[in-house]
Amino acid sequence: MKFRFFEIFDYVLLISVSLLVFIGIMFVYSSxxxxxxxxxxxxxxxxIIFACTGFLLMIFFAVxxxxxxxxxxxxAFILLFLLLIYTKFFGRYVNGARSWIGIGNFGVQPSEFGKIIYIMFLARYLNRSAETAPLKRFFISALITAGPVLLILAQPDLGTASVYIPIFIGMxxxxxxxxxxxxxxxxxxxLTVIFTVLPVWQTSILQKPIIILSVFTNPRLRLIVSATLIIITMIGALGLLFYRNKYYYFITRFSGSTTLALGASILGGKVLKDYQIKRLIVFLNPYTDPLGSGWNIxxxxxAIGSGGITGQGFLKGTQSHYRxxxxxxxxxxxxxLSEEAGFVGSLFVFILFFIILMRIIFIMYTTKNTFGYYIAGGILVMFFFHFVVNVGMVMGIMPITGIPFLFLSYGGSSLWTAMWATGLLMSIRFRRLDF
Incomplete structure (x- = not known):
């Protein structure tokens, strides 16, 4: 029994994750x-406490x-809904969003844990709906996704909400x-992102009016354009229904997508604050607001540039230590990490993450259980999206969205979520031959 217990763990995952967590603690200390x-x-x-409890969480879900x-x-999905609703009205504000609940100094972010619950619930539906009509299956999957995304956007926490979309697409x-x-x-x-940021881009970066962009600022013109798009979509749908012509298919899809994006951008403009929207575009030219939204980038x-090849040395960085x-x-x-460990240290972290992603793909292709396959697929996209967006964000080539670097960034909620996901992956790998 003891030998079988140790067989449960995927040591490739365990070593890679442990190294990342250790590196994270080192640079949290340095910060x-x-x-x-x-x-x-x-x-x-x-x-360190989060890491120790996170490993216990990982072991529990692996076993x-x-x-x-x-x-x-x-x-669990219903409880997630209730928690997100409670958080919206009674949660505490952190970095401009009411996304935390807790007592005293202890707080958790339900939307972080919600990623795993969402992945498992969507995996359950996809597993049980294999015989369902594809269009119906797609719409129900989209509705499952829309619930938590809208509640998280209402906080408003754009970064966390944005993680759910690629998970949905990947699954x-x-x-x-x-x-x-x-x-x-x-x-x-x-199109939704473009339509949402265009008015702020016009006023903050371009700093001059463009007539065509008045469709996003003039309510009457916006109503006319929306009504026109709806009519075009309906005509395209009727043409597709009666004539089955591919041109009607493309017209319907494009006009329908544009209509939905325009409506979503109106909602986004009302929910999101201007500084949140500005973060999505300021990376294009951070010097338009060097002391505000552009400061972070x-x-x-x-800091990254000053690290060079081998870095300035642990605890010897200037950007962080001078705050x-x-x-x-x-x-x-x-x-x-880049400033103190340089390109070499960054490359080592990249390799560890690459190993984790490759290991998840291996788990996906070796498991015979469809439910486990879908869960692993969702976790793969979640890990990949966090990695790419966070690294792109700090390098100034992607918008600032507030997405943490999993396993490295300080915070119990994100670390526990990542460890929970790792435990699930180990459980799937160990039972990969069981249906």
Missing amino acids: GVNSSAVSVSNEYIKQ FDYRKLERLTPI IFTAGLNTSYILFIILTGT IQSKI FLPQQSTDFIFSI
């Missing part, structure tokens, strides 16, 4: 050291048969849904 080489923060102590969780996921792709549905979602999402790029970097223990932890 709390000031220019006089004095530690002014106890975040590293909390991170537990994940298949038994399938029947519990509807209850319906692994479920074999029509690629055209996925392209429709990508097109609608892209400018200081992060300076130029904001959120340096959380969202911008990679900036400190």
